[in-house]
Amino acid sequence: MSDRNDHRTTEGAGRVSTEKSTATASDAAGAEAPLLELRDLHVFYGAIEALKGINLSVRTGEVVALLGANGAGKSTTLQTASGMIAPRQGGVLLHGERVDGIASHELVRFGIGHVPEGRRVFARMSVLENLHMGAYRFKRPDPRDLERVFHLFPRLAERRKQVAGTLSGGEQQMLAIGRALMGKPELLLLDEPSMGLAPLIVQQIFDILKEINEQGTTLLLVEQNASRALQLANRGYVLETGEMVMEGPAGELLADPRIRAAYLGEHVEAEHS
């Protein structure tokens, strides 16, 4: 194994931070360690470096949006945070404690819920069985959680006996979120929950995400739908081919001309390469 030009990526070269000091609306945590912190994360697929030393933090109670084009490394970031992938270098910290290297099935006990890209419900299980799977880490599912999920997604209650593979895309997304909630997550990682859904359903899902956050769950949201994500989020990050190129309060990112050009489909001639 030859030395693959080791990671010391030129930090800051591509980094155009909008503003470093990120004062947030819901800033209750104060000086405490953030709920989730990714520190100088380098992740490889074979010889390909998918994350080139990224930093990201999510404080308790926040909604943080992670934006970026296809292949930027957004899913990789979430997968590393939930223990599905081990970073080659750098750390994943939960409440200031290193947790990288802990397998994902153990990491759920630390209060991380991950709604994966493409929903990935258990297609041959019923809605109810899927929800019970979400509570697998407990001896038995908490009926109050089930009630909460059915309250958030009445559609799932109606279809609790239906086989998940036959649900519509929107219903599957609801089920994927509900399933994650059954594990009582403190932090919910959401990978493109609006993907492939009609605008009306997207609106519903985002309303419910807002409600989930207001009920006390912290959210890290990966989205292609940058405008919606930034409207919901307190802060945002922008990832580009494995490097974090921007970060800042959601409002500022939403107003940033580069963001508007690249992710909100506004035609400005500045096309970055």
Add this chain to the structure above:
Amino acid sequence: MTLFDFWDVLVLGVVLGSLYAVIAIGYTLVYGVLQLLNFAHSEVFMTGGFGGVIALTLVVPVASPSLAQSAGYVVLGICTGALLGATVAFFLEKVAYRPLRRRNAPRLVFLITAIGASFFLYNLAGKLFGRNAMPMPRMYENRTVFTIFDTTINITQLLIVGSGVLMLLIVDHVVNRTKLGSGIRAVAQDPEVASLMGVNIDKVVSRTFVLGGLMGGAAGFLFGTTNQVFYTMGFLPGITAFAAAVLGGIGNVRGAMLGGMTLGIVEAFTVDVFGDAWRYVGAFGALVLVLMFRPTGILGERVARTA
């Protein structure tokens, strides 16, 4: 073929089918969680047969056992067979397959390993227990229990079908109604997401082998009650049970049961009508025929993994 023959043959088929169904569970469970054709499962079956016979040989000196003694022998035989089968299956997974999973070995390597493990195990058994068949100690007087449609049902037949059905019910319950079962089904459908839900994949895989091993080992002993045990005894029942799992839809537990029963009955009738030389032609012909029209097997379904 007279009508009376029909019932006789059907009973033979159901007895055989119960055995195939129980063995097929082991193939289908392991295929479900690992997409692995565990060819060494036939040796789990064989080991169970030897385990039962050897345990009984140690404790059966009584010439005419009482009913309680007979029942005790049977239970001892089944339990020893099941436990030994489970032990072999457990170590097979740990020693042969887990290192390959750790290294993300390609599918073909698993297959070759399975075949290699099978060869290793039956030759080891031949070395340890001799190449000659071991007779099953006499646990009971194999008399007729009852008669239906002029067909006599004897103790051994009742024992095989009865315990076979009981085991199938237990497996069905475990897979569909217990936490281990949800873990097994979740890993079969999407291992990555299963582990996001807190499922320890290694643990589930290991227990899946143990569950299949319990069934396979017990079936080995039950097979032995009809006759004797020998070191290559796993081969033909193993292949047939594997075919049964495919016929029912590999990965599907109820499919394996259905497939096993079907092949047992087809085999019995083939032998009765065409003679013993045709024994496996009928069963495998049926397999080919079904797969031509339903390539995923009778109950096999392929729901897309992601929407």
